[in-house]
Amino acid sequence: ADERMSTALAASAVRRAADFGAMDIAKMCWAFAKFDLGERAQDFWMAMADQVPSKVHDGKLNDVSMIVWSFATVEVGSEEMFAEITKASMRILDDLPPQCLSNLLRAYATMKITPEEGVVERICKRARCVLSDFVEFDVANTCWALAVMGVVDFELFDLLANHTVATGLWKRFPADSASRLAWAFASVRFAHVGLFDALADYICRHVAVFDTQHVALLTWSFATCRVDVPVAYRAVAVFAKGGKLWGLRPEEFCCILWAFTRAGWVDEQLYWDMLQVADLRNGEFVPESCLNLLSAVAWLRIEGRVDIGAFSEDIGKVFGFLRQGLVDGQIVPPDADALKMAMRAISLPA
Numbered sequence: 001a002d003e004r005m006s007t008a009l010a011a012s013a014v015r016r017a018a019d020f021g022a023m024d025i026a027k028m029c030w031a032f033a034k035f036d037l038g039e040r041a042q043d044f045w046m047a048m049a050d051q052v053p054s055k056v057h058d059g060k061l062n063d064v065s066m067i068v069w070s071f072a073t074v075e076v077g078s079e080e081m082f083a084e085i086t087k088a089s090m091r092i093l094d095d096l097p098p099q100c101l102s103n104l105l106r107a108y109a110t111m112k113i114t115p116e117e118g119v120v121e122r123i124c125k126r127a128r129c130v131l132s133d134f135v136e137f138d139v140a141n142t143c144w145a146l147a148v149m150g151v152v153d154f155e156l157f158d159l160l161a162n163h164t165v166a167t168g169l170w171k172r173f174p175a176d177s178a179s180r181l182a183w184a185f186a187s188v189r190f191a192h193v194g195l196f197d198a199l200a201d202y203i204c205r206h207v208a209v210f211d212t213q214h215v216a217l218l219t220w221s222f223a224t225c226r227v228d229v230p231v232a233y234r235a236v237a238v239f240a241k242g243g244k245l246w247g248l249r250p251e252e253f254c255c256i257l258w259a260f261t262r263a264g265w266v267d268e269q270l271y272w273d274m275l276q277v278a279d280l281r282n283g284e285f286v287p288e289s290c291l292n293l294l295s296a297v298a299w300l301r302i303e304g305r306v307d308i309g310a311f312s313e314d315i316g317k318v319f320g321f322l323r324q325g326l327v328d329g330q331i332v333p334p335d336a337d338a339l340k341m342a343m344r345a346i347s348l349p350a
Contacts, residue, residue: 006037010044017047022059022067025051029070038074045076047224053084057091065100071109079113085113093126098138101127105145120146121287124153131159136169140177143184152188161185161195170198175210178202179217186221200229207239211222215239216252216259223259233263237270243274245277250284251292253277258292261299271300272311279317290331294322295341 006269013020013028022036025048032041048243049071056067063186068085071077089096101123109117127134127142134142139160146152164170170178182199185192203210203218219236222229240248240256257274260267278285278293285293297319300308308315325331333339 002238003040006032006035006041010037010041014043014047017051020048020055020056021049022057022063025055026059026063026066026070030066033073035069037222038076045071045074047079049081052081056085056088059088061095061097063090064092064301065096065103066186068151069103072103072110073082075110077111079111079322082107082111082113082303083115087118090119093122096126096129096130098127098134098142101130101172102145103139104140104148106141109148113225115150119197120149120151121153124156127156128159131163134160134163134169136164136173136177139164139169140173140181140184142213144180146182147187149256152190154190155177155190157185157188157190161192165194170202173202173205175214179214179221180248182218182221186224189225191225191228196227196229197226200227200232203232204235207235212252213250216255220255221258223262226263231261233265237265238269241270241273243275246281250286251289253281254285254292254296255290257296261296264303264305268307268310271306271308274312275314275318279314282318282321287325287331288334290322290325291333291338293318293340294326294331297322298341306315 009028010032011271029045029048030039032044038045052067052071056064059067064085068089071081082315085107086104088176089100102224104123105120107113108120124146126215142144143157143160146157164181173181178199182196199218200222203215207215215236220234222232236256236259245253257271260270275297297315299304300315301319322331
């Protein structure tokens with residue numbers, strides 16, 4: 001019944017699209033995006049996309065924000081359409097709240113759009129003026145989008161991190177927002193101590209109920225920025241040793257193991273458990289995951305900080321199939337640093 005209703009609504013909207021105003025488009029698109037009616041309503045989205053360039057300029061703040069959020073959420077719309085949304089937004093920029101600003105940036109990053117020169121800078125400048133009004137979704141989406149686009153405003157990052165910590169905003173983050181924010185700071189190598197301390201506390205509170213992708217991404221972020229958060233690593237180690245290793249996706253498994261070794265974490269039982277599982281799951285790992293696994297195994301064999309005597313056979317088996325993958329060209333390092341690490345690993349005795 002619901003599908004029939006949505007199909008009927010979509011068909012009606014297509015027929016009447018020319019009569020819609022900005023508010024009508026905003027509300028319809030928001031509802032269809034919220035109910036994940038993207039691919040199943042392609043005619044609807046095409047009809048709305050045709051109307052947006054001319055109608056969006058008559059929209060109010062919420063209309064513009066809902067339109068840009070909706071199209072980015074279902075990943076539909078031409079660069080020309082988003083350019084018109086940008087023009088409409090720039091005309092009312094001094095009135096835009098954080099949600100509108102973050103929705104614009106999120107759309108550019110999601111749709112891989114490069115707006116006209118100066119647009120992102122103007123949005124960031126406006127963000128500083130309304131910083132105290134940012135809520136958890138605004139903070140996460142703004143930082144994530146800027147990091148994805150590679151146009152990071154480090155001053156704004158610092159202000160948003162301080163705001164998140166000072167207001168206790170981090171306590172209200174859903175897992176997706178927390179991991180996005182952590183990824184954003186880690187990807188640009190901004191080790192904001194206060195923020196990562198808060199995120200360490202956050203993962204300690206929630207690790208038992210998180211989806212494994214968020215556990216992996218937060219742990220990767222801690223390790224990438226080399227922040228000193230032993231409480232977080234301890235919580236993730238307990239999580240991993242609690243029978244969760246088989247539930248981790250291959251890329252998550254390798255990511256977490258890599259993070260522990262990069263952090264120099266010493267826990268023989270954790271590594272023993274993970275290497276035993278890695279040996280049994282070796283057919284699941286894709287080349288990208290194998291590089292993280294290879295880096296971790298190389299660290300365990302080279303650094304000597306962990307007594308690997310009890311699981312030397314397991315580590316030997318894992319190293320063996322990784323080494324063979326490099327020799328056969330099945331594992332290809334993506335950059336110079338990865339190649340250097342791989343060459344160092346491959347030179348070790350089998």
